Amino acid sequence: MGVVQDAAVSIEPRDAVERVWREQGAKLFRSLVAFTTDPDVATDAMAEAFAQALGRGDAVRHHDRWIWRASFRIAAGELKARSRRSSQMPELSYQMPEQVADLVRALASLSPNQRAAVVLHEYADLSTRDVARVLGCSQATVRVHLAQARKRLRPLLEDTGD
Amino acid sequence: MTDIHDHFRSLDRLDVPDVYARARALGPKEPQQSSTSLARRVGVIFLATLVAAAGLGFVIVRFQRGTTPGPVTSISKENGVIYFRVGGGDGPTWWESVAQDGTGQTIVFPTDAPINHEDVAWSSDGSRIAFANTIVSRQPGIYTSNPDGSHTVRVTDQAGDLYPSWSPDGTEIAFSRVDPNTHCEPGDALSSALSCPTSIYVMGSDGSNLHQLTSADRHDSQPVWSPDGSRIAFTGAGGPAYSRSAVFVVNADGSDVRQVSSASGGSDFSPSWSPNGTQLAFASIRYEDWSISVVGADGSEEHQLVGHQGTYVEDPAWSPDGTAIAFVGDPGLAGAQGIDPALLAVPSVGGKVRLIAQAPSYGVADIAWQPLPAGSSATAAPAPQSLVAFSAQLHGSTTGLAIAVMRADGTGFRRLTGLPADLEADPQIARYSYASDGSPSFSPDGRTIAFVRAYAEGIDSICMIDIDGSNFRVVIRDAHAGEIAWSPDGRTIAFYSEQDGGIHLVDVDGTNERVLWQRTSGPNQDSPSWSPDSSRIYYASGDVWVANADGSGSRVLADLPRYVSWVALSPDGSSIAFSEQEAGGTSSAIWIMDADGSNVRRVTDAASGNWYSMTWSPDGSRLLIVDDQGGAVFIDPDGTSIGRLTPPDGWSIAGAIAWSAQAA
Numbered sequence: 001m002g003v004v005q006d007a008a009v010s011i012e013p014r015d016a017v018e019r020v021w022r023e024q025g026a027k028l029f030r031s032l033v034a035f036t037t038d039p040d041v042a043t044d045a046m047a048e049a050f051a052q053a054l055g056r057g058d059a060v061r062h063h064d065r066w067i068w069r070a071s072f073r074i075a076a077g078e079l080k081a082r083s084r085r086s087s088q089m090p091e092l093s094y095q096m097p098e099q100v101a102d103l104v105r106a107l108a109s110l111s112p113n114q115r116a117a118v119v120l121h122e123y124a125d126l127s128t129r130d131v132a133r134v135l136g137c138s139q140a141t142v143r144v145h146l147a148q149a150r151k152r153l154r155p156l157l158e159d160t161g162d
Numbered sequence: 163m164t165d166i167h168d169h170f171r172s173l174d175r176l177d178v179p180d181v182y183a184r185a186r187a188l189g190p191k192e193p194q195q196s197s198t199s200l201a202r203r204v205g206v207i208f209l210a211t212l213v214a215a216a217g218l219g220f221v222i223v224r225f226q227r228g229t230t231p232g233p234v235t236s237i238s239k240e241n242g243v244i245y246f247r248v249g250g251g252d253g254p255t256w257w258e259s260v261a262q263d264g265t266g267q268t269i270v271f272p273t274d275a276p277i278n279h280e281d282v283a284w285s286s287d288g289s290r291i292a293f294a295n296t297i298v299s300r301q302p303g304i305y306t307s308n309p310d311g312s313h314t315v316r317v318t319d320q321a322g323d324l325y326p327s328w329s330p331d332g333t334e335i336a337f338s339r340v341d342p343n344t345h346c347e348p349g350d351a352l353s354s355a356l357s358c359p360t361s362i363y364v365m366g367s368d369g370s371n372l373h374q375l376t377s378a379d380r381h382d383s384q385p386v387w388s389p390d391g392s393r394i395a396f397t398g399a400g401g402p403a404y405s406r407s408a409v410f411v412v413n414a415d416g417s418d419v420r421q422v423s424s425a426s427g428g429s430d431f432s433p434s435w436s437p438n439g440t441q442l443a444f445a446s447i448r449y450e451d452w453s454i455s456v457v458g459a460d461g462s463e464e465h466q467l468v469g470h471q472g473t474y475v476e477d478p479a480w481s482p483d484g485t486a487i488a489f490v491g492d493p494g495l496a497g498a499q500g501i502d503p504a505l506l507a508v509p510s511v512g513g514k515v516r517l518i519a520q521a522p523s524y525g526v527a528d529i530a531w532q533p534l535p536a537g538s539s540a541t542a543a544p545a546p547q548s549l550v551a552f553s554a555q556l557h558g559s560t561t562g563l564a565i566a567v568m569r570a571d572g573t574g575f576r577r578l579t580g581l582p583a584d585l586e587a588d589p590q591i592a593r594y595s596y597a598s599d600g601s602p603s604f605s606p607d608g609r610t611i612a613f614v615r616a617y618a619e620g621i622d623s624i625c626m627i628d629i630d631g632s633n634f635r636v637v638i639r640d641a642h643a644g645e646i647a648w649s650p651d652g653r654t655i656a657f658y659s660e661q662d663g664g665i666h667l668v669d670v671d672g673t674n675e676r677v678l679w680q681r682t683s684g685p686n687q688d689s690p691s692w693s694p695d696s697s698r699i700y701y702a703s704g705d706v707w708v709a710n711a712d713g714s715g716s717r718v719l720a721d722l723p724r725y726v727s728w729v730a731l732s733p734d735g736s737s738i739a740f741s742e743q744e745a746g747g748t749s750s751a752i753w754i755m756d757a758d759g760s761n762v763r764r765v766t767d768a769a770s771g772n773w774y775s776m777t778w779s780p781d782g783s784r785l786l787i788v789d790d791q792g793g794a795v796f797i798d799p800d801g802t803s804i805g806r807l808t809p810p811d812g813w814s815i816a817g818a819i820a821w822s823a824q825a826a
Contacts, residue, residue, distance in 0.1 A: 021182040029181060030173040043181055050185030099172040106169075113523060123170035150166060157169050 016063040017053045024064060027124055028071060034119040035112075036075050037104045045075035068134050072120075076112055106156040110149050117145035118153065239437055239482035242288045242532030245270060245309075246490075246505050247279070249524035254812065257282065260519045262481070262488075262507065264583040265631030267519055268576040271311055272811040277301075282530040285328045286389075291530070292317075292326035292335055292367075304337050306367060309532070317369040322360075325384045328367070329414075330391040336364045336375065338383035338396075362396050362412070375416045382410070384432060388439045393459070395422070395433040395442055409433045409444045411459060422461040430455070434480045434487070436510065443467070443478040443487050443510075454478045454489050454508070468495065468508050468515060475506075482533035486510055490526050493517060498582060505529060517582040522556075548780055549574075549629060551602035551611050552788070553817025554809060556580075562598025563816050565613050567629060568809065570779070570786070570821070575810045578611065578631045587634040588625070594618050599625075600817040603648040603655070608822035612655055612670075614643045624655065624668070629822075637672040645689045645775075645818060649696040654711070656690035656699050665690050665701055667711070679709050679716040689775075691731040691738075702726045706740055706759070720759035728775060731757065732782045733823060737799065739776055739785055752776070752787060754799055765801030775818040788819050 025046075032042035049070035053063055096104065107115050113135065120131045121142075128142045135142065241262050249255035257271040257279055271279050280294040292306045295316075302321040307314040322340040329335070341359040362385045365372040376382045381399040388394065392414055398421070399407035408425035412418065423430040428448035435442055439459060446453045446469070453469025454476075467487065468475050475491035486507045493504040496517035502525035505518040519526065554566035554577065564580025579599045584591055591597045594617035601614040609629055615636075616622040624637040624646060637655070643666075644658035652670065656678065659666040663686040665678040678699060679687070687703040692711075700708045700719070706726050709716035719738075728741040735757055742751045742764075755762040776787040786807060788794045792814030794807045809815060 018182070021185075025182060026178045029178045030176050033176060034170070034173055039176075039179075043179055043184070046181045047184040047188055050182055051188035054185065097172065097175045099169070100176060103169050103172055118166075119170070122167050123173055153166055153169075157166060 013057040013063070014054060017050060017067070020053075020064045020067050021050065024068075028068060031119050031124045032071055032075055034104060034107055034123060035072065035116050036079060037108045041075055041078045045078060046071050048074050065134075072116055072134055076116070079112060103157070106153050109156060110152060111145075114145045114149035114152070117142050118149035121146055239286075239533040240536055241481050241483050242284075242534040244479075244488060244505065244518065244529055244531050245282050245284075245291070246519065246529040247282075247527040248521040249273075249527070254524070255527070256812065258519070258521070260505065261631075262486070262518060263632075264518050264581055265578075266576055267581055267631075268574070269810045269812070270309070274811050275311065277305060277311075277314065281325050281528065283326050283328060284530055284532045285332045286330045286533055287332065288532045288534045290328075290332070292328060294324045294326060294337075296321070296324070304335065306335075315368070317365070317367070318372075324360075327385050327387045327394070329387050330389055333367055334364055335367050336362055336385040336387055336394055338385060339363045362394065364394075364414075376412060376419065380410075381407075386433050386435055387414075388435050388459075389437055390439050393439075395435060395459075397431040397433065399429075407431050409442055409457070411442075420461065422459060423455070423457050424461075424464055432477050434478050435459075436480050437482060437484040443480050445476045445478055445489075452476060452491075454487065454491075456487075456510070467510075467512055474503060476503075477527075477529055479529050479531045480510065481507075481531055484510060488518065488529055488531055490529060491515075493520060493582075496582075498585065503527070504582070520582050549604075549608070549822045550777075550786065550794075550807065550819060551604065551613075551629075551822070552794070552815045552819040553600040553602070554580075555792075555814050555816035557812050557814065562596055562616070563600055565599045565602050565611060565627065566809065566813070567611070568807075570807065572807060575813070576631070578627050578629070579613075579615075579634075581631070583631075584634070588615070588623075588636065590615075590617050590623065590636075590639075594621065601643070601645050601657075602818065602820045603646050604820055604822040605648055606650050606652045606823060611820075612637065612646055612648050614641070614646060614657075624657065624672075637670065638668060638675070641668075647690040647692055647699075649692050649711075650694055650823075651696040654696070656692065658686065658688045658690065658701075663687065665699060665709075676713070678711075678713050689728045689730070691729050693731060694733065694735040700729050700731050700738060702729045702740065706738060706755075720755060720762060722753075722762065724753075730776050730778055730785070732778050733780060734782050737782070739778070739799075741776065741787075752785070752797065752801065765799065766797070777819050777821040779821055780823045786819060786821060788815050788817070792816070794819055 029042060029046055032046055033039050036042050049067050052070060053067050116135055117131055120126045120134055131142045243259045243261055245257055245259050247255060247257050254273040256269055256273045258267055259270045260267040278295045278297045278300060280296045282291050282293045284291055290306055291309055292304060295302050295305055301316060303316055303318040304323045304326045305314055305316050324338050326335050326337045338360045341361055360381050360383050362375040362382045363372060364375050382396050384397040386395045393411050394414055395409060395411050397407050398410040406425055407429040408421050409423035409430050411420050411422050423444055428446055430444050430446045432445040433442045441456050441458055443454060443456050446455055452475045453466050455464060455466045457464040473492050473495060475489055478487050478489045480487050487510050488507045490503045491506050493500045495515045496506055498517045500520060500522055502522060504520040505526045506515050507518055508515045549567040550570055551565060551567045553563040555563050564577050566575060566577045568575040596617060598616045599613050602611045604611055610626050611629060612624060612626050614622050615625050622641055622643055623639050624641045624643050626637055627634045642660040644660060646655055646657040648655055654667050655670060656665055656667050665687045666675055667678055668675040687701050689702050691700045697711055698708055699711055704725055705722050706719045706729055708719045724742045726740045730739045737754055738757055739754050742753060751764050751768050752766045753764050776785050778785055785797050786794050794815055795803055796805045797803050
């Protein structure tokens with residue numbers, strides 16, 4: 001089931017944005033945490049995307065699709081800026097359930113594109129077509145990212161004791 | 163074993179904060195208000211605007227003013243190459259070089275370069291670069307080096323020293339430094355420039371005579387020396403929480419600081435002087451949208467050059483000849499596909515945006531345009547060099563292969579195709595949304611490469627391009643061609659035809675296609691190789707075959723108890739190298755025999771590798787054979803491995819290879 005669906009365009013923009021929050025906010029936030037490996041960055045990016053969606057009103061046609069794309073792009077920008085400070089991903093500094101922390105550490109070994117693709121596909125349950133929409137790339141590119149990500153994740157996650 | 167999908171289900175156990183309440187507090191925003199610092203805005207808006215108004219198009223604001231803007235061109239310098247950084251984030255990053263027409267795109271500082279390169283700046287004669295090394299653990303500071311990275315000198319030793327800019331006479335360097343006695347952690351170019359208190363410093367280009375130029379009551383960064391050396395433009399952030407920045411100009415002695423850009427409705431940054439010193443180009447975020455603008459050095463005539471809601475543009479660099487402004491931005495501005503920021507240019511008086519270079523999946527970040535002394539380019543015609551050409555694959559790319567060349571010593575890697583210029587030169591690419599280039603073969607003079615461009619299954623063309631990346635042309639459309647070979651007399655191209663599985667010949671102007679020898683049965687005829695006098699063609703068809711170029715006399719040269727998959731005649735015509743192919747399609751050994759079919763000997767171990775295409779060195783002293791590891795191996799004719807040819811990091815050899823007969 002894909003969560004990136006066309007929102008009804010007949011309702012008020014603010015209501016549409018709020019509905020995206022209600023119905024998809026939790027999934028989006030957790031996806032962003034997995035993508036950024038940092039709840040702070042996830043929160044900032046998501047808040048910024050929702051704020052921009054609220055500000056743009058009618059200029060946004062499909063609020064859910066727009067917010068997902070914007071959140072991931074904003075988060076990617078944050079990661080890019082942050083990486084200029086260091087070539088290493090930061091140590092996890094947040095209390096997370098152990099299994100989540102293991103997953104997030106494994107994800108940190110992937111490239112941003114691989115990470116985004118695998119999170120959106122494996123957790124957000126987006127089809128490769130919808131992942132391509134969110135990431136703004138071709139389905140073929142998504143499939144390559146997914147294959148590379150799974151290949152790398154599999155041994156890392158097996159090492160966590162499952 | 164737990165499935166990967168199940169691991170992701172653990173994310174459902176994460177608590178979710180009320181992000182929506184925070185979003186409501188943040189916005190919707192009024193245009194003149196900014197609730198967060200610019201540093202944060204820059205971080206979070208980066209790229210978001212790319213998607214914000216997707217499909218809305220863009221507007222180029224042409225400079226059509228009633229007043230005279232002053233001369234904007236200067237011919238005191240010529241345009242050299244443009245260096246640009248690719249990638250970033252927590253992925254790989256490297257620097258490439260490209261000519262302003264999009265040709266000659268090549269990697270100059272690979273991902274594994276020993277020093278990190280940020281904020282590259284050219285000296286005014288184009289002979290040296292300065293740059294910042296921002297990795298704290300790797301001897302950070304300002305460095306200078308030759309353009310190829312040689313003769314590197316570490317000039318400062320502080321993390322957070324950023325944005326070097328040469329004085330026009332090359333004796334001094336201005337840069338920004340985090341002010342001492344602050345608690346800001348240096349190292350992040352963006353945040354330290356815009357939220358840590360930084361000032362402009364000037365020093366000798368050897369690091370001597372360091373002195374502070376601007377005071378600490380603003381956050382000053384991105385200094386750029388004026389072409390006459392009398393002033394320095396910079397980005398200064400001030401006001402509440404340092405949330406706004408503008409372009410300032412200060413005399414080179416530190417006197418007379420003046421704000422020249424208005425920063426109306428937002429912030430201005432990244433100044434770049436016009437070569438005649440009368441104007442400055444700069445980037446802006448105004449009303450939360452990005453733009454490139456120009457303003458007089460006295461603050462007059464400010465006008466927007468490129469920009470529209472939802473379009474990402476940044477980092478303008480005025481061309482040394484004054485005619486254009488290069489910048490980083492959304493490729494859609496130039497009508498190109500893709501979302502990753504590209505290297506673009508616009509006439510300095512406004513006009514159509516054109517694409518110079520792209521870096522799919524990675525994106526272009528910073529740019530620096532090399533100035534050259536006037537008249538220097540007229541003498542820059544390169545002499546032909548002995549080059550190796552091959553199909554190259556960029557790791558992670560799902561677009562087609564590109565033709566690339568490099569010298570046999572591993573230097574000088576340059577991509578000739580797979581560049582934005584291809585779209586304009588070959589309309590078929592847009593039609594099929596795809597192109598993959600392979601099977602290169604050099605012209606006898608070594609100046610041109612013929613190759614096969616595939617657009618879709620069974621749809622391809624034989625094309626040519628000069629080794630400097632110019633003069634692309636299509637020789638035959640719908641050629642159904644596989645491997646090709648240019649005759650030593652320069653008149654004919656032999657190619658494997660997928661139409662009938664035989665060898666076809668065609669004149670180099672694309673006319674007079676004919677069948678060399680009608681294949682009636684048996685294996686396909688492949689990998690043609692010409693005799694030095696262009697009278698005969700050797701090819702693989704299960705065995706090693708030879709035929710006269712007029713189609714007569716086709717015969718098996720050597721009936722071998724093994725399947726031959728590739729044939730390469732030595733340049734002097736005395737020896738034939740061929741690879742042995744196993745039933746599974748893999749090739750496991752290299753063989754050599756005399757040109758008359760005698761003295762057949764295996765020169766590598768029986769299962770020495772999975773070999774593919776091979777070519778002789780121009781002097782016939784060694785073979786270069788593509789392996790399945792992304793590179794190629796040099797071997798002596800006795801089979802001894804004598805080294806490996808590997809493309810730069812990020813690239814692999816992914817198809818047929820050819821070695822120019824032109825001596826180095």
